[in-house]
């Protein structure tokens with residue numbers, strides 16, 4: 093009765109539902125009697141609402157209510173904090189006062205019979221503002237950066253200033269030195285599916301169909317906002333059309349949908365426009381960085397100084413692990429990191445696609461490439477010479493670390509040994525060809541999770557956990573874990589997730605779902621199986637027969653699984669190496685990524701097909717970060733100028749050529765019972781620096797600003813090396 097399910101390339105169990113349109117997303121919730129809500133948002137970045145006239149909107153056809161700060165009920169907004177909320181500050185309290193904190197802040201919600209009527213009426217609301225000076229310019233405000241306040245949750249030491257040895261002294265004394273500044277543009281998540289909430293009240297009970305990566309947190313937060321017991325709120329989110337972090341937090345529109353529904357006494361649907369998703373549902377923070385490296389002549393790092401300053405809002409301090417990897421990724425006796433924030437009149441940034449690591453590793457790995465060039469050493473060889481024996485920040489061994497193997501197999505697959513070190517040494521007609529590489533890493537996180545397994549009379553099983561699946565294939569991989577633990581074929585297992593009434597799970601983010609929920613599912617299944625076997629002395633009997641003979645309908649087990657003390661004994665991360673080939677048009681400056689090879693040591697691979705899908709998805713995100721994605725804001729008024737997919741560019745099929753993901757063999761007995769490290773985010777880390785380094789190799793032009801756009805590479809901008 094054993095089925096080796098883990099490790100098999102099982103097709104997505106929900107694939108048919110998705111391609112046939114049978115999978116229902118938040119905005120598609122089939123709730124009778126719906127009314128439609130549309131937000132009106134602020135057009136200034138800072139100030140207050142001076143006057144508001146909703147009379148014309150209220151008189152428009154089909155309008156049921158126009159909610160503003162003047163007539164909205166006061167909401168309790170009881171204290172609520174979760175791991176994905178900033179440690180310092182307070183979430184936006186929507187429609188509770190006349191203050192405007194950012195351009196795009198919801199200031200009015202219009203509810204009508206149809207979405208068209210609501211949209212029309214929204215255009216009739218007259219809002220005038222008393223504008224106050226707005227700080228919107230990170231480059232101009234770097235000198236006003238602040239140290240993030242204390243009060244950090246345990247384990248967030250990555251935010252504190254860090255130093256080991258004498259980094260500045262070692263830098264000054266180094267044989268070779270690079271010291272440069274790097275910029276990363278603000279980016280927005282831009283999943284295909286917009287944010288959407290359907291809210292329905294049944295007396296004191298509230299049901300929310302919501303696009304959300306953490307249904308139990310959304311339940312608790314909305315309960316706190318309305319001052320009601322969490323048991324009275326249910327959040328349902330069975331399918332998510334991509335999220336990349338934008339639905340980690342529960343944004344104000346969820347509150348507005350619930351408020352509107354209560355106000356009009358009907359279920360209400362609220363869907364954000366693409367433009368609204370650019371101002372108010374998080375973003376990757378615009379970030380300045382400085383990396384200074386010192387090394388011996390033979391390429392041993394003697395000093396690393398890494399500083400970062402990022403934008404945040406005036407009402408919350410969003411912080412990221414931008415500098416964490418710098419302290420352990422490469423060996424150096426002297427290291428200093430310092431993280432700063434500049435509060436601006438913008439909405440609070442949040443986590444997006446490998447938050448922190450994606451930004452910090454970009455600057456670090458570009459700097460390493462600059463150092464390699466400076467001392468005339470191959471970039472892979474430079475990294476090999478600085479491979480640490482342990483995590484030097486904590487003095488802990490790595491639970492597993494396959495960087496050497498990743499460099500080796502990645503370089504081999506890529507054909508790296510044929511690289512000529514001189515920039516501008518390869519051409520293909522009018523295309524300048526360049527090869528670059530970078531190291532990647534992302535922490536292996538895990539949080540306590542619960543799951544329930546039920547063995548049914550027909551011999552099949554149902555596995556339940558709150559969880560979510562934003563696209564990585566959680567339904568499928570959990571099916572495989574349950575299948576293996578129960579010894580049932582995968583088609584006999586049904587996974588039910590995306591509902592806050594199911595056993596509690598952590599946020600569907602930080603690449604920790606398999607480590608956390610997967611471990612809980614495994615534990616629940618093993619427990620259910622053990623209980624069943626109590627009914628029989630014959631281990632080869634089918635579940636169906638055991639249950640029938642025992643005269644029970646079902647066996648149920650719930651289990652909670654969480655990390656032990658391994659975090660105190662090991663430094664736990666996934667590692668990888670990314671190799672890129674770019675072609676830069678010598679006349680037009682356009683960059684094409686011809687090939688990416690990513691080699692990853694990410695622990696056990698539950699499903700090679702899904703793993704590859706995740707890896708190449710991450711690479712596509714990395715190409716976007718490197719070459720395209722840029723949220724442009726008007727520094728005068730905070731208006732997002734690129735708030736649509738025509739002006740905010742993301743890679744499309746025509747931008748993608750050869751993507752190759754390799755998972756090296758890695759057995760890690762320490763990280764979690766499944767031995768998985770998570771894949772969602774590491775596959776994006778390292779891509780942008782590998783591309784930037786390849787652009788340098790192609791052109792001789794070092795671009796330290798993302799995205800790298802054609803104007804930066806026009807022939808007139810070149811200096812020949």
Ligand code: MOS
Pocket residue numbers: 305335336337338340443444445446447600601602603
């Ligand atoms: Mo991810 S940015 O933790 O959804």
